[in-house]
Amino acid sequence: MISKTFSKETKELLREGRVLISLIIVILLLAVAVFISARQYQNINEQYKVAQQTERANWDNQGAKNPHSAAHYGTYAFKPKYPLSLLDQGVDKYTGTSIFLEAHARNEAQFSAAADQTGLARFGDLTPDFILLFIIPLLIILLGFNTFTKEREMGTLTLLKSQGISSFRWIWGKWLALFTPIFSITFVLFLIAGLVLSNLKDFGVFNWSTLVTMFLVYMVFYAVFINMVLLISAKAKKSGIALVIGLSVWIIACLVAPKMATNFAQARHPYPTAQEFAEAVQMDKEKGLDGHNPWGEEAQQLEREVLAEYGVDSLSQLPFNFDGYIMQKGEEHQAEVYFKHYNHLKTQYGKQTQVYQTLAVMSPFLPTRFLSMSLANTDYGTHWHFNDAAEKYRIAAQKLLNDHFAENSEYGDWDWKADANYWQELPSFEYEPPSLSSTLSKNTSNVVLLGGWLVLSFGMLFLTVKIK
Numbered sequence: 001m002i003s004k005t006f007s008k009e010t011k012e013l014l015r016e017g018r019v020l021i022s023l024i025i026v027i028l029l030l031a032v033a034v035f036i037s038a039r040q041y042q043n044i045n046e047q048y049k050v051a052q053q054t055e056r057a058n059w060d061n062q063g064a065k066n067p068h069s070a071a072h073y074g075t076y077a078f079k080p081k082y083p084l085s086l087l088d089q090g091v092d093k094y095t096g097t098s099i100f101l102e103a104h105a106r107n108e109a110q111f112s113a114a115a116d117q118t119g120l121a122r123f124g125d126l127t128p129d130f131i132l133l134f135i136i137p138l139l140i141i142l143l144g145f146n147t148f149t150k151e152r153e154m155g156t157l158t159l160l161k162s163q164g165i166s167s168f169r170w171i172w173g174k175w176l177a178l179f180t181p182i183f184s185i186t187f188v189l190f191l192i193a194g195l196v197l198s199n200l201k202d203f204g205v206f207n208w209s210t211l212v213t214m215f216l217v218y219m220v221f222y223a224v225f226i227n228m229v230l231l232i233s234a235k236a237k238k239s240g241i242a243l244v245i246g247l248s249v250w251i252i253a254c255l256v257a258p259k260m261a262t263n264f265a266q267a268r269h270p271y272p273t274a275q276e277f278a279e280a281v282q283m284d285k286e287k288g289l290d291g292h293n294p295w296g297e298e299a300q301q302l303e304r305e306v307l308a309e310y311g312v313d314s315l316s317q318l319p320f321n322f323d324g325y326i327m328q329k330g331e332e333h334q335a336e337v338y339f340k341h342y343n344h345l346k347t348q349y350g351k352q353t354q355v356y357q358t359l360a361v362m363s364p365f366l367p368t369r370f371l372s373m374s375l376a377n378t379d380y381g382t383h384w385h386f387n388d389a390a391e392k393y394r395i396a397a398q399k400l401l402n403d404h405f406a407e408n409s410e411y412g413d414w415d416w417k418a419d420a421n422y423w424q425e426l427p428s429f430e431y432e433p434p435s436l437s438s439t440l441s442k443n444t445s446n447v448v449l450l451g452g453w454l455v456l457s458f459g460m461l462f463l464t465v466k467i468k
Contacts, residue, residue: 005173064417067401074102077390082377083206088129090378101394106338141246144229146239221368227457234465257363265352284337291330324406364453367446
């Protein structure tokens with residue numbers, strides 16, 4: 001009976017013009033979105049490669065100069081574009097693509113794609129994640145809103161009762177008939193994306209396991225939506241009412257709930273403004289050692305401690321250049337200040353994430369969205385991870401330069417210059433995003449929430465819908 005119900009529902013879907021037109025439109029939108037995203041991905045990676053090579057050449061060829069001058073000259077850490085961003089761009093266009101690494105300062109990522117867009121960007125972009133998260137759930141409603149109501153309206157429900165059909169088999173046949181076209185469209189999209197990505201020269205490691213995991217996340221999301229649509233159709237008296245209720249659920253789940261969660265999280269755990277953040281950092285910097293101010297109280301105290309430690313009477317008697325030494329100590333103090341204040345930002349981000357997870361009971365959209373972005377490495381968590389890696393590299397670079405200055409020059413000799421070939425000793429910045437296992441472990445709550453939505457929706461559908 002399951003196969004007969006499945007066959008009947010599939011034939012009815014294929015016969016209806018609105019269904020075929022809707023499927024064709026969605027497929028065309030997906031094709032265009034994947035094509036556009038693939039082109040953007042290739043262009044961005046080409047720009048990334050050129051920028052990375054150019055900046056490294058600038059650093060290596062800056063000529064003989066004082067290492068601390070080179071530290072102020074600085075270099076850039078470029079954020080790679082990762083393969084699955086082709087499917088879900090997440091927050092990448094808002095977070096910036098590169099960080100300027102220099103002495104005494106931890107800078108924010110710059111040159112975000114959003115900053116270069118025109119006012120038309122407010123209408124949104126046609127991307128695969130937009131279709132996956134918004135359009136396909138809408139398609140599910142269009143395909144399934146009258147799945148049960150049509151049986152009553154056409155008078156076939158009485159015939160089904162007379163045949164003694166099992167409610168479970170009846171529901172399962174209809175469920176599979178609705179799930180199959182959604183599964184097919186999504187499977188083809190992910191398969192094409194996988195084939196395209198596996199044949200592109202990318203700057204991130206593409207693996208099929210992450211792609212399959214993302215595909216499963218969306219399948220669970222669609223299964224939940226199918227369950228809700230079928231439940232509405234079973235409880236509504238007329239197809240028109242079922243359609244209106246289904247659209248209302250889509251609006252609440254995909255549009256209202258995310259906005260409410262965002263506003264509530266920001267109101268509950270706000271970030272400091274850029275001015276407040278800069279003032280707080282500067283205030284803490286002034287409370288500690290300044291490597292450029294040898295007459296400050298902290299600098300004088302450090303000088304006394306170093307002279308006592310080495311048993312000498314003057315800085316010129318030290319076996320190293322105290323200028324480079326105090327510069328490095330100043331960098332270490334400032335790095336601690338930045339760590340403190342950026343850690344506060346990450347703490348606020350964590351609290352906001354907890355609010356999102358708490359409000360995920362409102363909609364399966366929220367855990368799906370967060371899981372999708374995390375798997376694609378386009379979420380704020382990955383951006384923080386990149387920022388921390390860049391800062392770790394900056395601190396190591398400053399230590400390398402300051403130590404070289406301290407070990408190879410004499411006290412007070414600010415005209416001393418490092419050899420022109422020395423800059424090549426600084427390793428290139430390499431960034432590896434979190435692994436799949438690390439990503440899933442950090443998103444355990446989202447996995448549990450999405451799984452809870454699946455179990456609850458299936459339970460509501462099969463336990464409450466009966467042939468009567």
